[in-house]
Amino acid sequence: MSQFFQIHPENPQARLIKQAAQVIRDGGVVAYPTDCGYSLGCYLGDKAAMDRIKAIRRLDDKHNFTLVCRDLSEISTYARFDNHLYRLLKNNTPGPYTFIFHATSVVPRRLMHPKRKTIGIRIPDNRIVSALLNELSEPLMSVSLILPGETDPMTDPYDIRDTLEHALDLVIDGGFCGLEPTTVVMMDSDKVEVVRVGAGDPAPFM
Numbered sequence: 001m002s003q004f005f006q007i008h009p010e011n012p013q014a015r016l017i018k019q020a021a022q023v024i025r026d027g028g029v030v031a032y033p034t035d036c037g038y039s040l041g042c043y044l045g046d047k048a049a050m051d052r053i054k055a056i057r058r059l060d061d062k063h064n065f066t067l068v069c070r071d072l073s074e075i076s077t078y079a080r081f082d083n084h085l086y087r088l089l090k091n092n093t094p095g096p097y098t099f100i101f102h103a104t105s106v107v108p109r110r111l112m113h114p115k116r117k118t119i120g121i122r123i124p125d126n127r128i129v130s131a132l133l134n135e136l137s138e139p140l141m142s143v144s145l146i147l148p149g150e151t152d153p154m155t156d157p158y159d160i161r162d163t164l165e166h167a168l169d170l171v172i173d174g175g176f177c178g179l180e181p182t183t184v185v186m187m188d189s190d191k192v193e194v195v196r197v198g199a200g201d202p203a204p205f206m
Contacts (some may be wrong), residue, residue: 002164002168002170003171004170005019005136007157007173009033009177011127018170021132021135023170024041024140025136025158027042027046027174028042028049028169028170030042030170031145031154032128032140034082034176035094035124035125035177036096036124036178036181037153037177037179037181038160038177039142039144039153040143040145041056041068041141042140042141044138044141050110050141056168057146057147063143064113064161065111065142066098066143067120067142068124068129072089072090072093076148077104078107079101079137080102080104081104087148088187091204096182097183098182098183099122100120100121100185100187100195101119102117102118102188103118107119126177128172128196144181145201152181153181155179157175174195180199182196182198182199183198183199183201183202
């Protein structure tokens, strides 16, 4: 049965953030709030935890996982982009976007799209996520918490606990955090393309 932490969305309690980070380091799978519904996350290098997330979401090997990062300097470790793409990122993060980049060699192959060798990148505008990432000192491996057969991410932490309490190690209750999924943008030096319109304004990328 999963633990359930109620963390203040504006002033996250440091004690609970430290405990949540330790759950992740210990191989746990957590549900946590972002600026676009709730997501599932685990430690970057933990294949067993990643496989548990894939089972919850019923994902195949073609699904792009997302690295949830603290800032632009952290993104540059995992994604390849030029100055033009950097300026677009700087002007639109943090925010409700998922960016698809060509991955660097640092990214484990199991996280990439098997053919395109791409990786999703996010910098959510959410103080709980920011505090958790600062405590971990590295990105979270993540996917939106969209149950099989659904199209929108889950938004109610109590529903998440009731539905997935035996599949998760921790549910972080950060309150309501939006109904729409992220806007997804393919970021390539030759072409920037909006793949899905969601909560983020697509205009800067069109």
